[in-house]
Amino acid sequence: MEMLALQILLLCHVVVGTVGNILLFVHNFSPILTDSRLKPIQVILINLAVANAFMLLLFAYSYDLTDIVPRKPPTDLKCKLAYFFHMVARGTIMCSTCILSTYQFVTLVPGTWARVMFREISPKVVSYCCCICWLFSVLNNAYIPMNVSGPQKSHNDSDSKGNSICSISGVSVDMNILRFSHDIIFLSIMAWTSVSMVIHLHRHHQRMNHIHKANQNNRGHAETRAAHTILMLVVTFVSLYILNCITILFHISFVESRLWLRYATKLLALSFPTISPFLLIFRDRKGHCSLHIIVVWEST
Secondary structure: OHHHHHHHHHHHHHHHHHHHHHHHHHHHHHHHHHOOOOOHHHHHHHHHHHHHHHHHHHHHOOOOOOOOOOOOOOOHHHHHHHHHHHHHHHHHHHHHHHHHHHHHHHHOOOOOHHHHHHHHHHHHHHHHHHHHHHHHHHHHOOOHHHHEEOOOOOOOOOOOOHHHOOEEOOOOHHHHHHHHHHHHHHHHHHHHHHHHHHHHHHHHHHHHOOOOOHHHHHHHHHHHHHHHHHHHHHHHHHHHHHHHHHHHHHHHHOOOOOHHHHHHHHHHHHHHHHHHHHHHHHOOOOOOOOOOHHHHHHOO
16 A cells, blocks of 8 residues: 555656646747747756756656556666666756756856847857757766666566565675765755855845835845745755665665555655756746846846
């Protein structure tokens, strides 16, 4: 019953998260239908929504919901492709969140040079950065098909679950260190930009206390709300990443791996793709997924 409950919860994550990311994608992509130019922040959010939905839908067609939808054990090819594309989507989500955090920080940089520069070139630059995220994730995980194989045959006939789990072997310590170092770089950039935004917003709030003009107050509110949204997104990502790493360590440490722990790890891995679109949508009271960042530019 515990396994069935966890699988139902995972299925709810997939359904709800996919719907949320479709809404996020459609809302940010809709300006193209009216021959309008996409804003840089919309390009980033579209890329994030695609990566989130890709990861969720990939899980829906994987072998982890066999109690709900009985399936044959995965083949060797299916294991290789499923794990490879899962890691590509994971890497792209991390990279896109890093770009989003960095972009929000740059828009808050004092002075006019950054705003002028990003008004002119950022749509194209951001698009290139999003493409690089996918390319980087593909190249970074190119070794996976060589180290993943189909389920190993078990002598225990009662272990039907164990016979449906893909096998990962032959991954060197150097490769694990390299992967972890990539994660640390992205997380460090997110942490640095987030702390810098907090410091800047604190100083900005102190300056705004001495200004009583309405247009300045509106601009400050837009900056604060947009930055708070990205900060919440980054904190959510980092927290879930740390929790996921902890569950993976426990999962590896157990000699007899517990299935519920494996499902808990999957649940944490799918939590950010499920939560992030709704956080981005509902934090904007008017429903504009651009998060009012454009106000910072148009008011100068």
